[in-house]
Amino acid sequence: MTRAQLTRAHARQVLLPLLTAGLILGAWEAAVRIGEIPDILLPAPSAVAIRLYETLPFLLKQAVPTTLETIAGFAISTVLGIALAVLVSASRLAREALYPNIVFFQLIPKIALAPLFIVWLGIGSPSRVTFSVFISFFPVVVATLTGLTSVDRDLLRLCRAVGGSGWKTYAQVRFPAAVPHIFSGLKIAITFAMIGVIVGEFITAQAGLGYMILFAASQAEMALILASIALLCVIGLLLYGAVVAMERVALKRYGA
Amino acid sequence: MSARGAAAEAITAARVRKVYETPSGPVEAVAEASFRIARGDFVSILGPSGCGKSTLMLMVAGLEPATAGSLRIDGVEVSGPQVDAGMMFQDPTLLPWRSVLDNVLFPIGMRRRVSAADRERAEGLLRMVDLWGFRDKRPRELSGGMRQRVALARALIGDPRILLMDEPFSALDAITRDEMGLALARIWDTTHKTSIFITHSIREAIFLSDRILVMGRRPSTIVEDIRVPFERPRQPSVEADARFNELYLHLKASIHRTTAGAA
The missing domain is CATH 1.20.5 (Single alpha-helices involved in coiled-coils or other helix-helix interfaces)
Structure with missing residues (x-):
């Protein structure tokens, strides 16, 4: 061409x-x-755009806790998910004791458990971040585990043959080999983390864009609901883009 | 051939047996194998797939314990991974995120800090395998044959006492495979490493080896032990030698007997 x-x-x-x-x-x-x-059923896109423009400073203020809690949930999920995957892949006991449970937990509709977090942790930020972690860290565990166990058998044999310790094998072979897989998990985790925060905002009803949507619905403010959703989309896109950008850098180094 | 250090035995296997315990019952990988390999000999183990030759190599490397029998390297019973063995597999198993040079240095880095002397040695090995110009490239930029040459340099980096190769050329196309055979023969002539080379290519085995052990299937054991009569350094012209073809047909019949018996 x-x-x-x-x-x-x-x-x-x-x-x-x-x-x-x-x-x-x-x-x-x-x-x-x-x-x-009628506007109360479905406002025109132009009406939504106008509403978004009018309320932008206010909506942006609401977006701050949503964004920060999403980032916090995602960061904790990343650390926790990778650590758990390393543990499960390194120890047979941990694998046999934990992995079936991890798979089982994957199957529960986790959103149904959200009210429990309010009971345990109250209606503040810790509750929403914890729920966000709960929603988003499974994909990180599964993807990391796939990466850590995808290393060629002969390569692992070579590691043993040259007298490398288990730790060295992780640091120099298994972990770098898992990097591309980890990022495929992180891309799912960042979207799930946001879902977790929004659901948390729905039920804790304190602040944030999730709360705004709920509040606007109670006032039958359709344009405001859609404006909030539009802003959520933009934030979600930016966060996802940030993870993709990190992935690009990592794959330059660790990609095949 | 007998002129070269016939005195010392590098590898001694006495009635070595390997049975894997699997959920569906025990599987006999090696029924019983006995052989002696002299220091500096290049020995091929030839046999049909599934005859347990890879398992035998893993046992020599100390990566799989033998179920019964005795396996000694330089008189010492093999009881764990043999750090002094260089290994090659069917797949080059290079680290895609490392340069060619850093891949060669990988075994050193797994044990200790890489020194300037190690680096020099790696550079020397890359010259030997004709990859000096590619030292800073990543494996993905190399052809299959080049990758296996990196794997060979990596196997030699620790100056191992023995070299264990499990079908290292069988994933390559026929032309590259022939080139790799020539390259290995040339490199072997400069290092004289005691080598075990597993293959199911009869021609490759004859061309490269001082001795050929034929392994059968069911029972998986060594059915033949043949000395290859050709001079070193080996030239491609040996294939034109009448004895080459004679040996080829003999080995072919021998392998055929072991598989026919099993099927």
């Missing part, structure tokens, strides 16, 4: 989805206007 063709192919990849999104929003706008759908 020539450079011009490449640029065109690239532009297509970006423009086509944007065009689709634009068409959907346009159809939505038209439907609301032509059908005279």
Whole structure:
């Protein structure tokens, strides 16, 4: 392909989805206007945009705890998830005692357990962060474990043959080999961490964008709900993008 | 061949047996194997797949304990991983995140700090395997044959007493495989490492070895022990020698007998 063709192919990849999104929003706008759908049911995208613009300083203030708690939940999940995976992969006893339980926990609809966290930890930030960790750390464990155990059998044999300690084998072979897998877990974890915080905000009802959505719903403020959701999308996208950026750096070093 | 250090025996296996305990009952990997390998000999173990030759190599390396029998290296009973053994596998098993040079230094780094002398030795080995120009490349930038040459340099970095190779060329295409055989023969001529080379290529075994052990299947044991009559250094022209073909046909029949009996 020539450079011009490449640029065109690239532009297509970006423009086509944007065009689709634009068409959907346009159809939505038209439907609301032509059908005279009341704002209380479904406001037009333009109305949402105006509302977002008007309330932006206020919404941004609400976004601060949501974002910080998401980052905190994600960070704790990362450390805890990787540590647990290392433990499970390193010790047979830990693996046999813990792994079936980890798999079982994966299967419970974890959101159903959210009220328990309020009972145990109250309605403050620790409760939401803990719940966020609870929601988001399983994917990190599973992905890290996959990475740590994916190392070629012969390579592990070589490690033993050259007289390397178990610790050295982790530091120099198993852990670096797991890095690409870990990031695939972290990309899931960052989205799950945000879901955890929002659900926490729904039920603790103190502050944050999750709380704003609930509050706006109680006031039948549809445009405000959608404006809050739009802001959540932007924050989610930025956080996800940050993890992808870290992944790019890590894969340059540890990718195959 | 007998002129070269025939006195010392490097590896002695006496009635070595290996049975794996599996959930579905014991599996006999090696029924009974006895052999002696003299220091500086290049010995191939030839046999059909599933005859236990890889297991035998793992036992020599001290990575799998023998169920019964005795296995000695330089007179010392093998009881754990043999740090003094260089190993090669079917897959090069390089670390993709390390440069070629750092891959060669990997076994040293697992034991202790890498010194300037180690680095020099690694550089020398890379010259020997014709990869000097690729020392800073990552494994993904190399061809399959080049990767196996890195693995060979890595196996030699600790100046091991023995070299254990488990089908190191069987994942390569035929042309690369022939080139690797030539390269190994040339490198072996400069190092004279006591070597065990596992293969199911008869030609490769004849071309490279001083001796060939044929391993059968069910029972998995050594059925033949043949000395290869060709001079060293080996030249590709030995394949034109009438004895080469004679030996080839003989070994082929021998392997055929062991598999026919099992099937």
